[in-house]
Amino acid sequence: MVIIAVLRGHGIFCLAHSAKIVQSVQLMLDIRLLRENPDSVKARLATRGPGYESAVDAVLALDVERRSAETNLQGLQAERNRLSKEIGKLRAAKQDSSALEAEVKARSAEMQVLTEKSEKLAADQHGLLLNIPNLPQPGVPVGADASANPVIRVWGEKPAVASPRDHVAIAESLGLIDPDRAVKISGSGFACYTGAGARLERALLNFLLDLHTREHGYTEVSPPFLIRRECMVGTGQLPKFEDDMYGVDGGGLFLAPTAEVPVTNLHREEILQPAQLPIKYAAYTPCFRREAGSAGRETRGLIRMHQFDKVELVKICLPENSDAELESLTADAERVLQLLGLHYRTIVLCTGDMGFGSAKTYDIEVWAPGQNAYLEVSSCSNFEDYQARRMNLRFKGDKNRFCHTLNGSGTALARLYVALLESGLQPDGSVVLPPALHPYFGAEVIKK
RNA sequence: GGUGAGGUGGCUGAGUGGUCGAAAGCAGCGCUUUGCUAAAGCGCCGUAGUCCAAAAGGCUACCGAGGGUUCGAAUCCCUCCCUCACCGCCA
Structure with a gap:
């Protein structure tokens, strides 16, 4: 019944x-x-x-x-x-x-x-x-898949870690996470941070929100995490990607897959005054994703989770400014890694690898010594008017015109966590944290 | 969870079956008056689709959503969604 x-x-x-x-x-x-x-x-x-x-x-x-x-x-x-x-x-x-x-x-x-x-x-x-995606911008490199994504910037160098170890081993030896008990609660794909590990997560959140709100001019938003269907359509997650979302309440509400959804939709169905623009929001939310079909891919430890924390940056701007806003948005996200002293590279996604609604996307990838690989920690996209059309988000000009929307991770927490542990690993098994985090974490080193 | 009241244009707010796409006011735009400001007067002022090569202009749809009754629905009926108020419960 x-x-x-x-x-x-x-x-x-x-x-x-x-x-x-x-x-x-x-x-x-x-x-x-x-x-x-x-x-x-x-x-x-x-x-x-x-x-x-x-x-x-x-x-x-x-x-x-x-x-x-x-x-x-x-x-x-x-x-x-x-x-x-x-x-x-x-x-x-x-x-x-x-x-x-x-x-x-x-x-x-x-x-x-x-x-x-x-x-x-x-x-x-x-x-x-x-089922027709957004048009790539003319300047976006043409390519079939991720192998054709050009690296456009590299910052820092791979750190000299004597004997790199995987973050799971590091975190477990320091008592930062409790994977077995996380499984007991929620099954695979969920993290449980404990003790100093939980404090580090909280320190990162505060650091990121403070950086973007105090230094980059974003307004902090703490949105609802359960989201109505039409908002999911507005930013483009639905109807095409419903299998990747967690639905509750008989499909009427969805768990936020990213703060992009609640925050960009804040102004749906509105007609904004040009003087209000650009609107810049920074928001923390947990992100919930089924990761359907990705079993076995990058599933190690904290790298691909059903739930992870993220600080997201969202911009709503005039069409003529969106190109420049994407550049500054990406720079704001990169600043996170620079302040944490983490080696990273920035790539531009080629036409074949871009997300469905995006006209241009930069990915920022942080180096993780224990993985011997770069991990995507931020994806910064200009959607132009693609999302604005879906959510009827306009501004008052000579006539009502669609705004442009952008968003980028600023950044994802779990993979940042991985990079911090693996990059800061000392020969004695402790982890040295970058100075920027000291006041937030309350210590310079994590040890047993 | 219970009870009640509501959802009309950028905003406020009239409108219970027939020139209602919708009074009035505010905001906005244009013009006039004016030494500036302020004020006043006059006019314009919703969204989308469609027809036309285009402009001018015409037509259609839209009063929370969907369906129904009718020759005709903002208005009557049904279902749903949402908002607000009070009560109950609760961090």
Whole structure:
């Protein structure tokens, strides 16, 4: 009984929501852009991978059909409205209107058919548009996968660690984490920090929030962690990536996969004044991700978790400023690693490796000696108006125009934790912390 | 969880079946008056879709969402969502 009720509730919600989306064609990519420059759109999408050309063609074919159906329907509606007004006048004059009423009624079936046809065409077109990602910016390097991501900056050098060890071994020997008991509570993929380990996590959080709010000009936000479905659609996690999300309450609410979702959606459905922009928010939230399909990949220790802490930076700005805002956002994130003295490199994601809604993305990767590898700790993206369209986030110009949105990790905590332990490891097994953390942690060294 | 009240344009707020896309006010834009400011007067002022090569202009849809009744729905009916108030419970 309970399950049936929950499923029904979910289904109703989905239907209601998709119908709402269909009403507004101003979503995802601008359909006008597709109509007016199909070849250029196709060429840019082709750099992401194969298959989008046919999707664009399909969208455009439906577009022609849909508009034709709508035009026909609108003609009938106009006629109905005209006759109904006649009926009103006749009745007001106490005259017989039954002939006109019969005439209008006789057309209702035809109108019904056309209405359904045009709604179906709009829904089909919308469904196809949902599966078309954002257009990469012209300057983004073209490539098929992560191997084609150019390194554009390197900071610092790989630290001289005498005999590198994995962070799990380091953390366990120092009593910083309790993996076995974390499994007892929640299963694999969850961390339990203990003692100095928990204090280090808290120290990092405070350090990051203080840095971004006091020195980089971000406003601190502490948002809800449970998020409504339409907000998940707004930033692009849904509907395509629902399998990666944790849903609760029968699918009505989702655990935040990143603070990007609640924070960017703060201004959804709003019309902002240009003088308010740019808006810059920094927020800490835990992040919950199913990591479906990633079993066996980087699953060691703290590197890939179902729950991890992250401080996220979010910007809402004028379209003409978003390129520059991405550069400064990335610089703000890099500053974290510089202050912690951690060696890192910054790469620009090539067209084939970029996220679905992004127009340009920089990844920041920190060096982890125990892994002998770079770990992604931040991903900074300019979404241009892709998310703003989904959440109807505009600003007042000559007319209402869509804002640009950006976000970047500032940074993810767990992998930062890994890099700190593995980079600060001393021959005696203790870990030396960078000076910037001393006041937050209350000590310079973590030892037994 | 219980009870009650509500959801109308950028905002406030009228509107219980027929020129209502929606009064009025505020905010905004333009013009006039004015030494500046302030004030006053006049006009304009929702969103989206669609037709037209385009402009001008026309048409359609939208009063929380979905469905229903009707020739015609902001207005009547049903379902859902949300907000607020009070009570209960509780960190």
